[in-house]
Amino acid sequence: GNSVTQMEGPVTLSEEAFLTINCTYTATGYPSLFWYVQYPGEGLQLLLKATKADDKGSNKGFEATYRKETTSFHLEKGSVQVSDSAVYFCALRRAQGGSEKLVFGKGTKLTVNP
Amino acid sequence: GAVVSQHPSWVICKSGTSVKIECRSLDFQATTMFWYRQFPKQSLMLMATSNEGSKATYEQGVEKDKFLINHASLTLSTLTVTSAHPEDSSFYICSALNRNRDYGYTFGSGTRLTVV
Numbered sequence: 001g002n003s004v005t006q007m008e009g010p011v012t013l014s015e016e017a018f019l020t021i022n023c024t025y026t027a028t029g030y031p032s033l034f035w036y037v038q039y040p041g042e043g044l045q046l047l048l049k050a051t052k053a054d055d056k057g058s059n060k061g062f063e064a065t066y067r068k069e070t071t072s073f074h075l076e077k078g079s080v081q082v083s084d085s086a087v088y089f090c091a092l093r094r095a096q097g098g099s100e101k102l103v104f105g106k107g108t109k110l111t112v113n114p
Numbered sequence: 115g116a117v118v119s120q121h122p123s124w125v126i127c128k129s130g131t132s133v134k135i136e137c138r139s140l141d142f143q144a145t146t147m148f149w150y151r152q153f154p155k156q157s158l159m160l161m162a163t164s165n166e167g168s169k170a171t172y173e174q175g176v177e178k179d180k181f182l183i184n185h186a187s188l189t190l191s192t193l194t195v196t197s198a199h200p201e202d203s204s205f206y207i208c209s210a211l212n213r214n215r216d217y218g219y220t221f222g223s224g225t226r227l228t229v230v
Contacts, residue, residue: 041224041226043120043209043221043223043224044207044221089157093219099163102148102209102219105157107155107156107157
């Protein structure tokens, strides 16, 4: 089946540290991959996406590369800020039989300290 | 950009009453909307997929008579939690599929439901 596995948190970093949140997936075919961010008490916001192998999604200093050979889509940021504190979800889009849905990982909570 | 408005943002209701949550796409037509439930510190659980003008498709284990979904127009889907009980307390999030923007998903800001 289709599934997403991401590293368990929580992750606590100091400001300006390097961030990596691992995400791997299992899917038939070639799904589109996404990273969403959820700030406290809010819904999800799309952070970045990639629709095919070797695509790199980027936004707000975050990057993730669609690696088909390792079925991975790891999220990285070179220098985190306090404002990046949130929960990050990796997701894949599964389209099947005319319907589609997003499959989410369990989320990784990031806390960035000043 | 694409905006989805979810209302109310929080609601407290008494056990046994029903609560309706609205999800509106403000600047695009959403033929498909999704309803999720999120437990504390956990991921989003897809409850159902609603398509405009047809019955919602519920995920396994979700009671369709408990969680009534109506998608009567291209911009509005509603989730009604009927005869709510404390165990229904949760964070409910909707999302809308925008086929005009590379099939992007736009999420509402969520509704915190507390049943007392």
